[in-house]
Amino acid sequence: MSIEIIAIGNEVLSGMIVNTNAAFISTELTNAGWHVARHTVLPDDPKLLEQGLRDALARADAVITTGGLGPTCDDITRTVAAKIFDSALERDPGLAAELEMRYGKNLPSLEDLSLAPVKATRLPNRMGTASGWLFSQPERNLALLPGPPREMSVMLKEVLLPELPAAVGKQPQTQCARTLHLCCLREDDVDPLLRRLSADYPELQAGIYPGYGSLTVRFSGRNKSHVQLGVEAMERDFGTYLYEAPTGKIEEAIHGWFKGQGNGKGKTLAFAESCTGGKMAAQITALPGASDFFLGSLVVYANPLKTGLLGVSENTLRTCGAVSAEAVAEMLAGVFKVTGADLAIAVSGIAGPSGGLPDKPVGTVWGAIGERGKPVEVGHMYLPLSRETIIAATANRLLGALYRKVRFGIPFRSFER
Amino acid sequence: MSIEIIAIGNEVLSGMIVNTNAAFISTELTNAGWHVARHTVLPDDPKLLEQGLRDALARADAVITTGGLGPTCDDITRTVAAKIFDSALERDPGLAAELEMRYGKNLPSLEDLSLAPVKATRLPNRMGTASGWLFSQPERNLALLPGPPREMSVMLKEVLLPELPAAVGKQPQTQCARTLHLCCLREDDVDPLLRRLSADYPELQAGIYPGYGSLTVRFSGRNKSHVQLGVEAMERDFGTYLYEAPTGKIEEAIHGWFKGQGNGKGKTLAFAESCTGGKMAAQITALPGASDFFLGSLVVYANPLKTGLLGVSENTLRTCGAVSAEAVAEMLAGVFKVTGADLAIAVSGIAGPSGGLPDKPVGTVWGAIGERGKPVEVGHMYLPLSRETIIAATANRLLGALYRKVRFGIPFRSFER
Numbered sequence: 039m040s041i042e043i044i045a046i047g048n049e050v051l052s053g054m055i056v057n058t059n060a061a062f063i064s065t066e067l068t069n070a071g072w073h074v075a076r077h078t079v080l081p082d083d084p085k086l087l088e089q090g091l092r093d094a095l096a097r098a099d100a101v102i103t104t105g106g107l108g109p110t111c112d113d114i115t116r117t118v119a120a121k122i123f124d125s126a127l128e129r130d131p132g133l134a135a136e137l138e139m140r141y142g143k144n145l146p147s148l149e150d151l152s153l154a155p156v157k158a159t160r161l162p163n164r165m166g167t168a169s170g171w172l173f174s175q176p177e178r179n180l181a182l183l184p185g186p187p188r189e190m191s192v193m194l195k196e197v198l199l200p201e202l203p204a205a206v207g208k209q210p211q212t213q214c215a216r217t218l219h220l221c222c223l224r225e226d227d228v229d230p231l232l233r234r235l236s237a238d239y240p241e242l243q244a245g246i247y248p249g250y251g252s253l254t255v256r257f258s259g260r261n262k263s264h265v266q267l268g269v270e271a272m273e274r275d276f277g278t279y280l281y282e283a284p285t286g287k288i289e290e291a292i293h294g295w296f297k298g299q300g301n302g303k304g305k306t307l308a309f310a311e312s313c314t315g316g317k318m319a320a321q322i323t324a325l326p327g328a329s330d331f332f333l334g335s336l337v338v339y340a341n342p343l344k345t346g347l348l349g350v351s352e353n354t355l356r357t358c359g360a361v362s363a364e365a366v367a368e369m370l371a372g373v374f375k376v377t378g379a380d381l382a383i384a385v386s387g388i389a390g391p392s393g394g395l396p397d398k399p400v401g402t403v404w405g406a407i408g409e410r411g412k413p414v415e416v417g418h419m420y421l422p423l424s425r426e427t428i429i430a431a432t433a434n435r436l437l438g439a440l441y442r443k444v445r446f447g448i449p450f451r452s453f454e455r
Numbered sequence: 456m457s458i459e460i461i462a463i464g465n466e467v468l469s470g471m472i473v474n475t476n477a478a479f480i481s482t483e484l485t486n487a488g489w490h491v492a493r494h495t496v497l498p499d500d501p502k503l504l505e506q507g508l509r510d511a512l513a514r515a516d517a518v519i520t521t522g523g524l525g526p527t528c529d530d531i532t533r534t535v536a537a538k539i540f541d542s543a544l545e546r547d548p549g550l551a552a553e554l555e556m557r558y559g560k561n562l563p564s565l566e567d568l569s570l571a572p573v574k575a576t577r578l579p580n581r582m583g584t585a586s587g588w589l590f591s592q593p594e595r596n597l598a599l600l601p602g603p604p605r606e607m608s609v610m611l612k613e614v615l616l617p618e619l620p621a622a623v624g625k626q627p628q629t630q631c632a633r634t635l636h637l638c639c640l641r642e643d644d645v646d647p648l649l650r651r652l653s654a655d656y657p658e659l660q661a662g663i664y665p666g667y668g669s670l671t672v673r674f675s676g677r678n679k680s681h682v683q684l685g686v687e688a689m690e691r692d693f694g695t696y697l698y699e700a701p702t703g704k705i706e707e708a709i710h711g712w713f714k715g716q717g718n719g720k721g722k723t724l725a726f727a728e729s730c731t732g733g734k735m736a737a738q739i740t741a742l743p744g745a746s747d748f749f750l751g752s753l754v755v756y757a758n759p760l761k762t763g764l765l766g767v768s769e770n771t772l773r774t775c776g777a778v779s780a781e782a783v784a785e786m787l788a789g790v791f792k793v794t795g796a797d798l799a800i801a802v803s804g805i806a807g808p809s810g811g812l813p814d815k816p817v818g819t820v821w822g823a824i825g826e827r828g829k830p831v832e833v834g835h836m837y838l839p840l841s842r843e844t845i846i847a848a849t850a851n852r853l854l855g856a857l858y859r860k861v862r863f864g865i866p867f868r869s870f871e872r
Contacts, residue, residue: 045494050478050481050494051481051491051492051493051494052481052482052485052491053477053478053479053480053481053482053483053484053485053491054478054482054662054664055478056473056474056475056478057473057474057477057478057494058473060470060474060496061467061470061471061472061473061474062470063470064467064468064469064470065469065470065471066470067470068469068470074468074469074470075468075498075503076468076495076496076497076498076507077462077467077468077474077494077495077496078493078494078495078496079477079493079494079495080493081492081493086492090493217471225525225527226526226527226563226564229526229527229563232527243465244529245465245466245499245529246527246529247466247471247472248603254471256466256469256471306757309754311733313740314737314740315733315736315737315739315740315741315745316728316732316733316734316735316736316737316740316752316754317733317737317740317741318733319732319733319737319754319756320731320732320733320734320736320737320846322732323730323731323732323733323734323754323756323806323846324732324734324842324843324846326807326808326809326842327809328732328756329756329757329810332756332757333756333757333759333760334753334754334755334756334757334760334764335733335752335754335756336751336753336754336764337726337733337736337740337751337752337753337754338751339736339740339745339746339749339750339751339752340723340746340749340750340751340794342750342795343750343751343794346793347751347753347764347793376763376764377757377760378759389740390743391743392743392744393746422557423582423605424582424605425741425743426605426741427582427605429737429740429741
């Protein structure tokens with residue numbers, strides 16, 4: 039049982055619009071136990087679209103398209119599908135009446151929008167004007183959804199997914215999948231274990247998806263116990279790197295800890311950021327409810343702000359430099375003093391591309407993590423990467439290190455790589 | 456002349472990762488005058504990948520893939536491509552030496568990464584470890600790029616695009632195109648003008664691509680003078696909203712002003728951010744050379760930091776609230792005092808989803824912009840949107856308003872919409 043997803047539209051092929059619809063549909067289908075075999079984007083061209091749809095229908099058990107259902111001249115999906123299924127298009131008086139009731143008599147293209155392929159079932163669109171359609175024949179199933187994500191997503195969840203088993207005459211495979219998120223690790227830290235697991239359990243599928251300074255590992259397969267063995271092996275070898283996050287972001291885990299019922303409840307957090315330039319704060323505050331625990335961040339990009347706001351000593355800056363263990367330790371002391379936070383992170387590094395020194399090349403970063411009144415933990419990392427990657431990986435690694443500290447009691451140390 | 460783009464990876468098919476690579480490559484190819492005929496996403500499965508690649512090579516003049524080039528077990532693109540082109544894989548001592556020089560002897564999978572398909576040209580990857588490859592035969596051209604967008608984008612622009620005409624033996628079509636970036640405007644501010652232009656010059660193609668708090672307008676067509684007329688009409692009607700930015704980001708224009716030879720040279724900038732939570736600072740510091748003019752940002756998320764760090768009065772917070780003209784004006788005065796900056800922005804708002812009040816619903820934002828020693832300019836906006844969109848649009852609009860002020864002398868005022 040396999041499903042292909044096809045987006046239709048020159049605006050996607052020209053790169054003006056990113057095909058987020060395919061990712062959304064894939065996630066929903068995969069979570070429901072269906073297998074997605076292919077994504078395709080085809081142009082607003084009747085011949086190329088017809089050929090592309092016929093090829094996909096021949097390969098897959100079901101094809102879901104997005105786009106090309108509106109009333110403008112370049113919306114051709116319904117017509118092409120009707121041709122493939124040898125279906126006439128006829129005015130549907132019930133649909134016309136419904137559209138008129140919802141949008142008034144003056145809805146442009148009311149007549150066009152009311153044309154129904156007689157061999158298709160209508161998929162109602164309560165978010166917009168263009169209906170979806172489901173053509174269902176033995177071995178040939180084609181569902182047409184509109185392109186706007188907020189219309190498509192509602193129709194997929196509310197209408198198409200519930201109808202899919204009956205339409206294709208199959209139930210989704212009960213496939214077991216587990217997704218694990220790991221902070222402060224790199225792909226090659228985890229790869230050897232996954233290779234061993236794949237050798238031991240050939241049916242177990244394991245994927246590694248590196249982020250910046252974090253990783254996602256996904257196990258899937260028919261055999262639930264193999265998936266479980268994979269998860270247990272990861273928990274055994276990397277237990278203190280694992281974090282819970284609905285969309286995989288380390289800041290979600292941090293929110294969870296500070297807002298949870300455990301030790302974090304009632305504690306507060308603040309940052310002193312130099313090279314990350316506010317990114318750590320922006321990540322924490324991107325999520326709702328940050329004000330429950332997050333006090334703020336002192337983005338002390340210029341050295342006079344490090345001394346003036348945080349009390350970093352001129353002597354430290356002169357003798358050790360702003361990117362040093364001493365400087366971040368003083369920044370951390372300063373942020374505790376200024377904000378009164380319970381927990382804090384301070385960071386200073388060289389994000390490049392210029393500004394590197396022989397003993398401190400671009401990618402050198404020092405961080406400090408601590409709890410108020412307790413000894414400071416200082417560590418460094420070296421990330422010889424692009425500016426954007428250095429900033430992103432630094433933020434995620436330090437947030438990850440904070441999480442490991444508060445959640446598992448792991449002290450923050452230098453990253454060896 | 457047509458090009459197909461293929462992303463390889465189960466993580467894309469399962470919906471875990473959105474295929475932004477295809478949009479990026481399409482944009483670059485389209486801007487260079489190439490025609491993109493199809494996007495496809497294929498799984499990490501040797502047989503299905505081979506068949507998908509063979510089909511695409513048979514249809515298109517050139518195929519560009521992304522993903523599956525790393526050293527882990529699910530990275531199979533190089534092997535499958537070598538099989539299709541009947542090419543052996545051999546250790547490349549030069550590549551091995553280069554990787555060792557850049558990443559050290561202990562780079563895991565150094566040997567695997569040094570395997571080169573003998574019939575392919577190497578596409579060097581200065582951002583990462585996995586090389587790209589270009590197989591070029593009459594009527595069959597296949598370029599393999601790595602999956603991580605930072606690596607892929609640099610290789611595409613610096614290496615593959617310049618080689619493409621020679622590889623495929625064809626030149627891209629000469630089409631004239633101009634891209635304009637506008638801050639502080641919405642799609643429907645510009646739409647009427649573009650409709651008039653399209654009516655007057657039917658061959659002129661005009662596209663509007665809204666960002667968060669900014670817009671991109673693109674004119675294209677074979678007739679250069681029509682494209683120029685479009686640009687001139689935009690300059691006439693929206694001249695003080697236009698900004699120069701290589702990748703369309705308003706922070707690029709701000710960098711340009713502060714680092715340029717005009718009035719901005721030598722001036723400094725600082726922020727006081729509440730609802731944007733460090734995002735404005737992160738945007739400014741994401742670009743190299745921010746330290747030339749950017750001092751820092753006080754991310755005063757909690758009210759005690761607004762009073763303690765910036766001197767906002769308890770009375771103002773009590774009587775007017777933290778989201779008020781009075782509060783942002785005091786924040787701005789505080790940031791001048793604390794940082795000594797020449798120019799500054801202060802912002803406070805309700806990003807939601809909770810925290811709205813009857814007279815200050817979610818999406819209410821107050822901002823202040825000023826020059827040290829000059830009167831403060833205060834304005835508000837109302838953005839009844841998602842948290843993420845409120846934060847992003849607030850940051851871009853205020854950065855845009857700062858740019859309009861310094862570049863064109865337009866005072867900052869409330870946004871009517």
